[in-house]
């Protein structure tokens with residue numbers, strides 16, 4: 001018989017949420033001798049804070065606060081002792097724990113997780129500690145048997161590959177009816193000692209490296225997940241069983257293809273990495289905001305980490321960053337990602353089964369083990385999980401423990417404010433107020449859109465018919481501007497507070513030392529070169545907008561040739577404007593661009609999240625699905641659209 005026992009229940013209290021602890025580790029500067037030393041772009045301020053130069057204004061810095069900040073001099077034992085060791089005893093209580101290293105390529109993830117022979121990292125230290133804990137408990141006596149086992153896998157190009165039994169087979173991820181994540185076919189090996197772990201782990205790691213050589217830097221291009229499972233079985237009745245799992249994750253580094261010049265296979269790999277890291281960041285966002293469905297299923301990585309993020313595990317994220325100027329945007333993005341991860345609340349629970357017979361020691365090579373477990377309401381069937389194909393039903397919002405948006409928010413409130421009742425009421429009030437305001441704004445927007453349409457001499461469906469250029473009436477745009485709904489193109493950190501009050505988000509604190517407000521882009525004065533555009537006059541008439549004689553709905557100039565009809569300065573300004581939207585626009589802003597729908601807008605945001613800013617509009621061609629031809633249509637449509645606004 002299996003029962004799920006919440007930590008709080010076991011202790012006789014309520015379920016106690018466990019927050020994901022976020023540590024940031026700055027690696028030492030690696031600038032080689034002879035290279036121009038530009039100085040670090042980031043520096044520590046204290047044991048929990050650091051600052052980075054503001055890229056918009058180099059006389060300013062942005063300050064971040066985390067659970068821990070590890071400076072360049074921090075040693076491997078310090079990282080382990082302060083961030084990892086404290087969560088390991090939970091494994092012996094039937095709870096899950098996870099440690100994952102995030103950060104750009106070359107920032108020190110593998111150093112932190114694996115380390116070197118002289119400076120072993122988190123993985124060897126954690127496994128040794130698990131053995132120590134088990135031994136200590138066995139020495140104390142009691143009627144428990146312990147078994148420790150491992151699985152080791154990597155996610156490469158969205159494929160789940162077994163590193164203990166390497167072959168090219170992509171292992172399926174399944175979920176049983178109790179929402180446990182399973183990987184049928186994944187090798188699980190029992191370990192009798194720490195040296196036994198080494199015996200299996202080292203060749204398995206080499207599998208990863210060997211494949212990497214063959215496939216061109218594969219190791220840094222896959223996410224490696226080591227699972228250590230501790231099972232406790234009671235010898236005497238009632239034969240209780242406790243299972244705790246530890247996930248040690250070395251994430252692939254995000255790469256900026258502009259810097260690496262990735263092409264072909266590497267570009268494809270990079271796409272897969274970026275997709276999973278982007279999804280990871282969306283999962284974090286969604287858990288933090290408590291709004292909408294958590295997109296765990298959108299990538300294999302998040303599906304597997306489901307239990308480590310917003311689930312049942314005690315989690316630690318170590319964000320690795322590099323100090324060199326060349327890493328600036330990678331560092332900036334990693335810090336923002338880490339800041340988001342700070343407020344995820346996990347709900348640890350004890351996994352306990354009670355069986356009528358002692359299960360006995362496990363075989364050396366067990367197949368079909370879970371890679372992750374979920375909170376359950378029903379019996380936990382260790383050996384014969386009732387598997388289901390990956391169900392097509394939508395994911396449960398938020399934690400698999402079924403915690404509602406409200407309970408998640410409340411947990412945050414409890415944790416942060418210490419006065420849950422008052423905060424709960426305030427929160428509910430804010431949400432209700434915000435909803436009302438949003439509704440009002442929506443109505444106003446509809447009204448204004450109607451007005452704008454009335455001023456637009458062209459039928460609305462022309463845009464849908466794929467016409468490249470659509471004229472927006474100036475009046476309509478001005479009206480929208482008045483409401484504050486017209487896009488301001490402000491970058492995320494400095495976005496001017498919208499007049500539409502949003503539901504209060506419990507975001508991690510990212511507090512700039514000084515806040516500079518970037519001015520909205522001025523609408524550029526647009527003048528076609530009349531001399532270069534003789535055909536325009538004849539085409540203008542039916543489509544002239546009042547007061548804008550040189551604006552046309554459509555230019556019937558040859559595809560290749562249209563740019564030459566525009567004044568160069570106009571062209572440059574328009575491109576700048578488009579670039580600014582690409583770099584700092586919200587999803588909504590991006591969708592206002594011609595030929596950019598929801599999917600493309602998300603891809604753009606994902607790219608931005610991972611690589612930072614686009615340096616030129618042409619970089620858009622690096623986004624999946626934006627071919628040269630599409631880009632050419634995009635640029636034509638948007639430049640002309642910008643001009644006619």
Ligand SMILES: Nc1ncnc2c1ncn2[C@@H]1O[C@H](COP(=O)(O)OP(=O)(O)OP(=O)(O)O)[C@@H](O)[C@H]1O
Nearest residue numbers: 027028104105106107108109110111112220252253
């Ligand atoms: N804290 C540190 N102290 C000393 N050297 C470090 C530290 N962190 C990283 N390094 C060194 O920096 C280099 C890059 O680190 P590492 O390979 O761990 O990066 P990574 O983030 O795992 O990169 P990738 O994503 O490509 O695998 C290595 O030579 C490593 O030894």
